[in-house]
Amino acid sequence: MTTLTLAVRDSATMTQRSLRHVLRYPVTLVVAVAVPVLLLLLFVGVFSRLKMSLGAHASYIDYVMPGIIVMTAGYGSSVTAQGVNRDSTEGIIGRFRTMAISPTSMLNGYVVSALARTLVSAALVIAAAIGLGFRPTADAGRWLAAAGITVLLVLALTWLAVPFGLAAKTAEGLTGFILIVQLLPFISSAFVPPGQMSGSVRWFAAHEPFTSVIDTLRGLLTGTPSGGAVLTAVIWCAGLALAGYLWARVLVRRDLNR
């Protein structure tokens, strides 16, 4: 067998291992769906009565849903970081590293399984939202494009989650990463248009990576103009994914216990 065939086979084995974890403890998946749905209920309940200029949006749930999808991805990546960290601190990664398998296969296993897990939870969250009154106007092509940008976002967040999980010496060391991926969407265009914010917060919300992804998704799902957000979103996601990938490669090759 060639090196590539072996790498693909090892990646598949590693993916299967991580997916088995999800199936063994499905509560992880339940929480990953329940948290965004609760946030959706909360924000729709609180904000839909406030008079906001939401552009073309007839109802607040249509405005807020792209942000909820992004938050689902953010929550998914914090689960990934915790799983990688557990493997790292419990020693199984040390075992894998003494075996004749490429370190990249190990990383691929985390990323592919995280992608599958997060996409399933995002699909369930969207289904729940439709039940609650979310009315996307997208046709099949736009849905496909929305799925594509979601995949890109999840890849970016997961490739960041893996090195953060590897680098942290304890689960507590992940607090910073978890805070960033779970809180950053709040200071974006997810719940309130940045134009209604003030001063430096407005600037930050307009330029942070989540906003471009949210605006792209909103444009695709509900037909609002998304301006140059698509290109910005793709560049942000590709850049973050590449940075995370390169960092993770360094981490799996450096000395253990450093």
Next chain:
Amino acid sequence: MTSAITATGLRKSFGGTVVLDGIDLEVGAGTTFSLLGPNGAGKTTTVQIMSTLVHADSGEVRVAGHDVVRDPAAVRAAIGVTGQFSAVDKLLTGEENLLLMADLHHLGRAEGRRRAAALLGQFDLADAAKKTAMTYSGGMQRRLDLAMTLMGDPRIIFLDEPTTGLDPRSRRVMWQTIRELVAGGVTIFLTTQQLDEADKLADRVAVLDHGKVVAAGTPEELKRSISGAHVRLHFADATGLDATARALGGAFRHDGTLTLEVPSDGGAVAVRELLNRLGDVAAAVDEVSVHTPDLDDVFFALTGRRTAEATPELENAR
């Protein structure tokens, strides 16, 4: 004898602290080598360098004929490692852990299942095969860990303090397994703080202290290298003790316990000669015992300190 592992001039520091200060080791193929030393001596770091997990600052290590820095993949293909803390996937069952190893070693499905079943039986885990490793006791997790290492049928196995914290039964299973592996031609590199473990299992021992090898040889050589061996004569009454002490001279007498300690190397020839010298007085001797120093005495003689195993309580009881 071909070498399974050679290390020359191995040095490693972590953040300014010298952990290994130039060690040289050689392990013959098919033998058990034990690296003995207290906590912090550098045992784990040595294993991590030899198993490609940590890079040495300087020095050369060859494992199974391959350089650990230039050809880590070839080294990894030949070795198995079981560390101080069990490296099992606690979310998977015992059987799934073994099958995971089978897949990563690219064994066929049938072969993987066959080996997994055999190892589960050998390590007394058959009943727990379908339970997640999280529910296992510490001893069971450690046994599963070693079973996972054996799935790949490695020719060289590193065991870093494999019995630390194990209950006596798991410890016996571990020792028995090590003996069977060596009988099958496997090379074992074992670190331990337990002197009896090195004594019972190892063909050769190196004593590591503060990152330096302070002694190396067979357990017997090490024990003979220090003074302190003696023959102990025990008497039923003080009359016999007095008579024998006069006859021998130079013996160390303990009136309280009615014993005489006669310096000797403890060998059969020396003991026969001693008894011949006693002649008629020998009838007064109740019991003869030979005391040879154990590795703890060796360690004490070499470093001036007792190892972790010889606790103060035991010292007082002696």
